[in-house]
Amino acid sequence: MSPRPVLKILGRLVLVLAAALLFPTVCCLIYGERESAFAFLASAAITAVSGAVMMLLGRRAGSTLYRREGILIVVGGWVLASVFGALPYLLSGTLTTPVDALFEAASGFTTTGATVLPAIEQAGYGILFWRSFTQWLGGMGIIVLFVALLPELGPGARFLYKLEVPGPTAEALQPRIRDTAGVLWRIYLLLTAAETVLLMLCGMNLFDALTHTFSTLSTGGFSPRNDSVAAFESPWIHLVIVVFMILGGGNFSLYYGMRKRRGWNLLRDFEFRLYLILIAIASLVIGWDLVRSGAYQLTAWLPIDAVFQVVSVVTTTGFATQDFDTWPNLSRMLLVALMFVGGCAGSTTGSMKVMRMLVGLKTAFREVRLSFSPNTVASVFVGGKAVPESVVRSVTGFFILFISSWGLGVVLLTLGGHSLVTAASASIAAIGNIGPGLDAVGPSMNFAFFAAWEKLLLILMMWLGRLEVYSIAALFVFRFWRR
Amino acid sequence: MEPKRYVVMGAGEVGFHLARTLSQEGHHVTVIERDAGHAERIEDQLDALVVVGNGSQVRVLEKAQAEDCDLFLAVSSNDEANLAASLLAKRLGAQRCVVRMGTGSEVVRRRKVYEDAFGADLLLSTQLLTTSRIVNRYRGFDTTAVEYFAAGQVQLRKVALDAASALVEQPLRDVSLPADSLVVAFFRGDELIIPSGDDRAEEGDEALILAGTDSIAQVERMVTAKPAPMGSVVIAGGSRTGQLVAESLAGLGAKITLIERDRRRAQVLAADFPWLHVLHGEATDLALLKAERVESAHFFVAVTGNDESNLMASLLAQELGVPNVLALVDRAETSHLWRRLGLMQVFSPRSLAYERIHEYIDSGYSANIVSLQRGAAQVIERRLHPASPAAGVTLAEMKPPRGVIVGAVVRGRKVFVPRGKDRLEAGDLVILFVREEELPTVRLLFPGIDRPQ
Numbered sequence: 001m002s003p004r005p006v007l008k009i010l011g012r013l014v015l016v017l018a019a020a021l022l023f024p025t026v027c028c029l030i031y032g033e034r035e036s037a038f039a040f041l042a043s044a045a046i047t048a049v050s051g052a053v054m055m056l057l058g059r060r061a062g063s064t065l066y067r068r069e070g071i072l073i074v075v076g077g078w079v080l081a082s083v084f085g086a087l088p089y090l091l092s093g094t095l096t097t098p099v100d101a102l103f104e105a106a107s108g109f110t111t112t113g114a115t116v117l118p119a120i121e122q123a124g125y126g127i128l129f130w131r132s133f134t135q136w137l138g139g140m141g142i143i144v145l146f147v148a149l150l151p152e153l154g155p156g157a158r159f160l161y162k163l164e165v166p167g168p169t170a171e172a173l174q175p176r177i178r179d180t181a182g183v184l185w186r187i188y189l190l191l192t193a194a195e196t197v198l199l200m201l202c203g204m205n206l207f208d209a210l211t212h213t214f215s216t217l218s219t220g221g222f223s224p225r226n227d228s229v230a231a232f233e234s235p236w237i238h239l240v241i242v243v244f245m246i247l248g249g250g251n252f253s254l255y256y257g258m259r260k261r262r263g264w265n266l267l268r269d270f271e272f273r274l275y276l277i278l279i280a281i282a283s284l285v286i287g288w289d290l291v292r293s294g295a296y297q298l299t300a301w302l303p304i305d306a307v308f309q310v311v312s313v314v315t316t317t318g319f320a321t322q323d324f325d326t327w328p329n330l331s332r333m334l335l336v337a338l339m340f341v342g343g344c345a346g347s348t349t350g351s352m353k354v355m356r357m358l359v360g361l362k363t364a365f366r367e368v369r370l371s372f373s374p375n376t377v378a379s380v381f382v383g384g385k386a387v388p389e390s391v392v393r394s395v396t397g398f399f400i401l402f403i404s405s406w407g408l409g410v411v412l413l414t415l416g417g418h419s420l421v422t423a424a425s426a427s428i429a430a431i432g433n434i435g436p437g438l439d440a441v442g443p444s445m446n447f448a449f450f451a452a453w454e455k456l457l458l459i460l461m462m463w464l465g466r467l468e469v470y471s472i473a474a475l476f477v478f479r480f481w482r483r
Numbered sequence: 484m485e486p487k488r489y490v491v492m493g494a495g496e497v498g499f500h501l502a503r504t505l506s507q508e509g510h511h512v513t514v515i516e517r518d519a520g521h522a523e524r525i526e527d528q529l530d531a532l533v534v535v536g537n538g539s540q541v542r543v544l545e546k547a548q549a550e551d552c553d554l555f556l557a558v559s560s561n562d563e564a565n566l567a568a569s570l571l572a573k574r575l576g577a578q579r580c581v582v583r584m585g586t587g588s589e590v591v592r593r594r595k596v597y598e599d600a601f602g603a604d605l606l607l608s609t610q611l612l613t614t615s616r617i618v619n620r621y622r623g624f625d626t627t628a629v630e631y632f633a634a635g636q637v638q639l640r641k642v643a644l645d646a647a648s649a650l651v652e653q654p655l656r657d658v659s660l661p662a663d664s665l666v667v668a669f670f671r672g673d674e675l676i677i678p679s680g681d682d683r684a685e686e687g688d689e690a691l692i693l694a695g696t697d698s699i700a701q702v703e704r705m706v707t708a709k710p711a712p713m714g715s716v717v718i719a720g721g722s723r724t725g726q727l728v729a730e731s732l733a734g735l736g737a738k739i740t741l742i743e744r745d746r747r748r749a750q751v752l753a754a755d756f757p758w759l760h761v762l763h764g765e766a767t768d769l770a771l772l773k774a775e776r777v778e779s780a781h782f783f784v785a786v787t788g789n790d791e792s793n794l795m796a797s798l799l800a801q802e803l804g805v806p807n808v809l810a811l812v813d814r815a816e817t818s819h820l821w822r823r824l825g826l827m828q829v830f831s832p833r834s835l836a837y838e839r840i841h842e843y844i845d846s847g848y849s850a851n852i853v854s855l856q857r858g859a860a861q862v863i864e865r866r867l868h869p870a871s872p873a874a875g876v877t878l879a880e881m882k883p884p885r886g887v888i889v890g891a892v893v894r895g896r897k898v899f900v901p902r903g904k905d906r907l908e909a910g911d912l913v914i915l916f917v918r919e920e921e922l923p924t925v926r927l928l929f930p931g932i933d934r935p936q
Contacts, residue, residue, distance in 0.1 A: 375771055377749040377761040386754030 005065060006072045008058030009153070013077050013146050014051030017084050018044045023133060024088070028126035036092050036126035043087035050084070065156030068480060071471050074143055074163045078463055081142050082106040085134050094123050099452045106459045107447075108134030109142065110466040111348060113221025113318040113435030114458070116448040120226050125207060128224035132211035138466070139218020139248070139348035140188045148181035157181075163471050173256050187255050191217055195244045202236040216241050217248045219349045221318030221435040228443070229308070230321045238304050238321060242311050249275065249315035249343025270383030271344050275354045279314060282338055283307045286331045293328040314338045316350040318435025318443075325442030332438060339428045339437075350433025350465045352402055359387055359395045394470075401469045406431050409461050416454050426450075430461040486510045488552040490577070492538035492568050493517075493559025494525050496815060496833040497583065497609075501556060501840055506530045513547045515568075517559075539567035541575070550576040554848070556840065557603075558583040566601045573602030579848055580604055581840055587611035587727045591631060605843050609832040612839055613786075613811065614727045616830060620809055621716070621732060621782055631696075632864050632914050636898050637891045638699045639667075639691065639862060642707050646686045650706050656680035664694030664702045665890055665900045667916045668860065675859050677885060677918070691855070693862075693890040693914065695898035714781020717742065717805070719766030719796045721752050722788045724811070724832075733758055737782075740775065742766045744787070766796040778803035785810045790817070797826050860918050862890070865929045869909035873928045879903035886918030887925055 021044035028037035065073075085105035089095040095104060100116045107114045108131055117123055123131075137145060143164040147157045158177040174180045192213055199209035208224065215222045225231035229241060247255075254266050266272055287306040290296040296305075305322045312319045313335045324335055342351025352360075362380045370376055379386035409427035414420060418440060425437025426447070436443040450458065464472050474480050487510045491502045494516040502525075506512040512531040515538040516522040526533045536543035538559065549555055555572040557565035562584045569580040582603040584590055587610030590597070598606050615630065622641075630639040644651055649658050655666060655678050669676040670689040676682070684690060694702045716732050718725050721743030729739050733756075740760040743749040753761040764771045766787060777783070783800035785793035790812050797810040808828060812818050815831035822829060846861075855861065867874050873881055878889060878901050892901050893912040899905075907913065917925050 373762075373775065375762040375764045375775065377743075377746070377753045377763045379750070379754040379757075381757050384757065386757075388754075389750065 002061070002069070004058040004061035006058070006069050006076065007054045008061045009065075009073050009156075010076050010080060011051045011054030011056075011058060012150060013073075013142070014047055014054060014080055014084060016146055016149060017081055017142075018048035018051060020133070020137060021047060021084075021088070021130075024126045024130040027129040028124075031125040033124050033126050036088075036124050039088050039092035040126060040130070042091050043084070046087060047084045065159055067159070070156065070159040070163055071474050071480075074160055074467065075463070075471050075475060077143055077146070078109065078467065081109050081134075081138075082459070082463075085109060085130075088127065088130055092124070092127060094127050097452070099455050100448070103447065103455045103459055104131070105134060106462050107435075108132075108220065108222060109138035110433050110462040111135050111138050111218045111220035111316070111350065112430060112433045112462045112465075113215065114429060114441070114447045114462075115222065115435075116446060116455070118446070118448060120224065125224075129207070129211060131222045132214035132220070132224065135218040135220030135222055136192070136214035137218075139220060140185060140252075144181045144184060147178055148185050153178070164467065173253055183256055184252050187252055188217065191244065191247060191255075195240065198240045199237060202234050202240060204232065204237065208232075212241065213244070215319070216244045216317065217348065219245060219248045219315045219317040219343065219347070219433075221312070221316075223319060228320045235300070235304055238308055241319065242308055245311045245315045245317050245319070246276075246279070248317070249311075249347045249349045251344040251346035252348075253346050271355045271358070274358065275314075275344050278338075278341065278354065279307070279310055282310045282314065282334060286310060286327075286334060289328050289330045289334075295326070295328055309335065310338065313434065314341055315343045315347075316432055316434045318429070320436060320443035323442060323444045325438050325444070336425060336428065336438065339425075339432050339434050342432065350431075351428075352399070352432075355382070356395050356398060358382055359392060360399050362387075363392050363396060398469060401473055402431065402465075405461065405464055405469065409457065412457055413454060416451055426458065427461065430458040431465040433462060433465045487554070488548070489513070489554050489556065490515065490544075490547050490549045490552045490572070491531075491556045491558065492565070493557070493561075494521060494533070495558070495560055496813075496831075497836045497840070498556070498558045499525055499529075500834075500837045501558065502529055502531050504841065505844075513549075513552075515543060515547050537564070539564045539571065541571055544568065544571055544575055553578050554844065555580045557581065558836070558840070560585070562586065566597070566603075569603050570601045581843065582606050583836060584608045585610065586723060587614055588723075588730075604848065605840075607836060607839055609836045610724045610727055612835040613724055613830075613832045614731050616835060617728050617784055617809060618731050618735070620807070620828065621737070622735070630862070632862070632891070636696055636893055636896075637693065637914055638696050639693050640699060640703060641670075642690050642692060642703055644684050644686065644688045644690055644707065648684065648686075648706055650684040650690055651686055651688075652683075654681050654683045658705070660702055660705060661694065661698040663891065663898045663900055664692060664698055665888070666706070667691045667693050667862075667888055667890055668855075675855065675918075677888065677916075691916075693900075693916070695891070715740070715779070716782045716784065717777050717780045717800070719783070719785040719793070719800075720787030721745075721748050721761070722786060724788075725784075725786045726752065728784060728786065729756065729759055740777075740780070742771070765792075767792055767799065769799055772799055772803060778805060780805050781807065783808045788813075790814055794821060794824070794826070798824065801825065860886075860916065861922070863915045863917060863925065863929075865913050865915060867907055867909050867911045867913055867929065871909070871929055873907050873913075874909040875906065877904055877906045881907075881928070883928070884921055884924055886921035887928075888916040890914045890916050 021040055025037050025040040028040060082102055082105045086101035089101040089104050095101045103116050141164045143160050147161055161177050173183050195213040195216060196209045199212060211224045223229060250272055254269055258266055283306050287303055290302060296302055308321050309324050340352055341357055342353045343349030345353045345355040359380055366378055366380060380392050406427050410423045413423035413426055421438050422440040426441045429435055429437040441447060489505050489510055490513045491498045492515040494514050502512050502514050506529060514531050514533045516533060516535060517537055519535045522533045522535045534543060534547040549572045555577040557568045559565055565582050569582045573580055580603050587608040590606055590608040590611050594606050668691045669678055669684050690706060692702055715738040718729055718741045721741050725741060729741055733739055742762045742764060744765050746763050749761050749763045752759060762775060777800060783805040785796045787793055793810045797808045801808045810826050810829050812829050812831050815834045818829045818831060889901050891914045892899055915925060
């Protein structure tokens with residue numbers, strides 16, 4: 001493995017990031033925040049210089065990429081994005097320690113939405129814009145953006161694309177992967193425009209509409225308000241956000257199919273239907289639980305709040321309109337269970353994904369069948385189609401890695417002296433890219449109280465979840481580094 | 484009968500038997516064979532000219548004098564060579580071509596495309612013949628029980644009637660069947676009855692129904708109070724034939740278990756057919772057969788592609804108590820030995836192909852015929868020629884004799900049963916049911932492609 005092509009490509013990626021840092025600068029100038037504007041400009045300058053140096057170091061690299069280089073680029077890209085994305089928080093003085101700044105940036109890019117900001121609304125427009133903007137960039141994927149923007153990646157691009165979008169159905173929509181990435185980003189932009197306009201029609205101002213849209217479609221969950229979406233009283237705003245969270249949790253290649261007028265294949269898609277059914281059932285159960293326990297007033301808000309919380313959690317967004325930590329135990333437990341599910345494959349959500357859950361369960365049932373009829377050869381079928389054995393293997397491996405990483409996270413966090421509920425929910429909130437958990441990390445709390453090493457652990461788990469385990473796990477395998 | 488000129492390409496089992504029978508009947512036969520050694524061996528056993536070479540080369544076809552033969556039979560084991568040879572032979576001037584293809588599923592669905600593209604007058608597949616034979620046996624009929632016409636768009640089925648059947652309860656005109664279906668005939672003992680609207684069937688009759696493939700199952704449900712019991716089926720061997728048998732029997736509603744020795748092939752089958760229970764293992768493994776309760780199956784078919792395995796597996800299945808056991812044997816000459824071992828239902832795909840081709844020649848080259856009650860009636864498929872007296876005429880004007888039924892008309896993608904005021908058009912594909920004594924009338928009304936145009 002040679003570091004040169006890795007440096008060369010990462011250098012370019014860092015330059016793209018430097019360009020991205022100019023957007024919040026504009027925002028600062030509009031709202032007259034001179035100090036923040038300076039912080040962003042300085043961050044952009046540092047980022048640009050670093051990128052240029054990296055490109056210089058790797059300038060003589062050949063253009064061929066192999067698997068290992070690909071993995072290093074993807075993981076390196078996410079680490080560097082978080083590192084450089086942390087600069088504005090530090091330089092503007094919003095956050096004082098490097099670990100906190102890195103946590104906020106990683107939480108943004110991985111669309112987790114867990115925050116260490118003590119008082120959100122005091123951070124200023126520029127910083128709040130950047131927070132949501134990092135989620136928007138990370139939602140569709142920085143590598144996908146990079147592939148779409150830079151033409152000269154060549155055949156290696158397909159590689160990188162597949163490593164960042166490893167889900168069980170990473171399909172190419174166009175013969176050229178660059179065009180596929182472009183198509184996905186255009187769909188993403190279209191949805192962004194649609195939601196912003198709708199939110200403004202419901203009475204939000206441009207800043208709130210844009211930042212909330214960024215965090216909704218990317219299923220990230222950062223809100224520029226202390227009270228998250230609960231700060232807005234119009235039920236229409238809640239409903240618009242619910243709809244777009246659901247869309248953000250759908251498979252984006254399906255939207256492309258709709259655009260090509262292949263009918264309403266969205267509702268014909270097996271996974272998407274299952275995802276909607278799951279949301280409906282969970283909402284009904286929680287609504288019933290809230291009524292039953294009497295913890296909640298019977299108003300029109302009850303169904304809206306129940307659906308909002310379910311959608312927010314299952315799409316791994318993490319917006320809150322209610323402090324669901326105060327809800328009865330059945331509802332709390334159900335919400336935590338939904339955190340493990342996530343949205344559809346090929347969406348902006350984190351966690352395990354509906355498709356993997358289904359394939360994993362069906363694989364397990366097949367093993368049960370094989371226990372009494374060992375000669376049976378059976379495929380795992382999803383929606384009438386056989387799932388290739390390679391996918392079945394990869395899903396099983398993913399299950400094991402995901403669950404054991406979560407478990408390890410829980411153990412390490414309890415080592416830090418936190419309650420079991422806090423540790424367990426913080427661990428899934430990080431690795432599932434959700435954001436809030438229960439107890440000390442509940443929707444009305446934040447992650448600032450964790451020790452520095454615990455924050456670093458949570459950051460690692462966010463990356464692990466966003467890149468769907470395998471790429472990062474590879475770095476911990478000795479053979480990966482062997483020449 | 485004046486002797487005809489035949490060219491047989493491929494002197495395998497099918498080709499060799501055809502060549503021998505035809506030359507014994509006094510015809511002029513030329514055989515094209517690729518393998519020089521094999522050609523030498525058969526030359527001693529045949530009163531025929533043997534040409535060594537590749538039948539898809541013009542030079543070889545010319546040498547075999549294919550240009551003015553009455554019938555060119557491309558029956559080698561190579562599909563592509565057969566198709567190419569047929570095309571070339573037609574161009575060179577052969578009157579008619581018979582092409583044998585290996586893959587059955589292609590022939591079921593795309594017969595017309597191949598026949599038109601390669602100038603084949605009869606396209607047949609040993610797999611398909613084997614499958615229809617197995618399906619017919621499954622439904623408990625020794626003769627035709629299911630046949631396909633018009634490239635699979637029309638099906639003919641024989642159905643046993645019991646006392647509760649709608650056809651027994653009321654006269655035919657009061658039974659409302661789908662528009663693209665027709666009750667063609669009743670079989671009562673040895674008698675064949677072409678029913679009119681006033682007739683009704685008797686208990687124990689068998690009815691012959693013709694219908695579009697989409698509605699045939701519905702028609703069958705309407706005329707039989709309870710469909711024939713569809714027991715479970717075990718298929719030994721997941722070859723292409725095994726797959727085709729599985730697909731056809733599943734279409735009839737059977738529960739199917741398939742045993743395949745090759746793991747990869749088993750996985751492919753398991754992935755392609757969700758309804759199929761696939762087992763990986765040897766069909767000759769008694770422990771496996773017992774563990775999977777093969778003895779409770781109604782029907783066992785051995786189609787592994789290996790005669791010895793088929794023999795062994797069928798004997799085991801018979802021993803376990805499966806009531807119906809069918810075995811496929813490639814080497815037709817050994818089948819009497821198998822019968823001596825107690826396997827009564829043994830048949831060879833090659834002899835089926837041979838029988839089918841011989842039937843085609845005997846019938847005066849009328850493709851797609853099904854012979855019923857030992858030739859008492861036939862089902863014929865004809866494309867309506869513009870010069871035919873039946874073209875452009877309504878059925879009422881034509882007044883076909885009682886022994887001729889225009890069963891179904893395929894016009895483009897549409898399938899319908901013509902009534903009195905329906906007009907037949909040139910280019911229609913008509914499926915005719917004809918009594919033996921009316922065959923000359925049909926030749927006049929619906930001249931086939933064999934008439935000089």
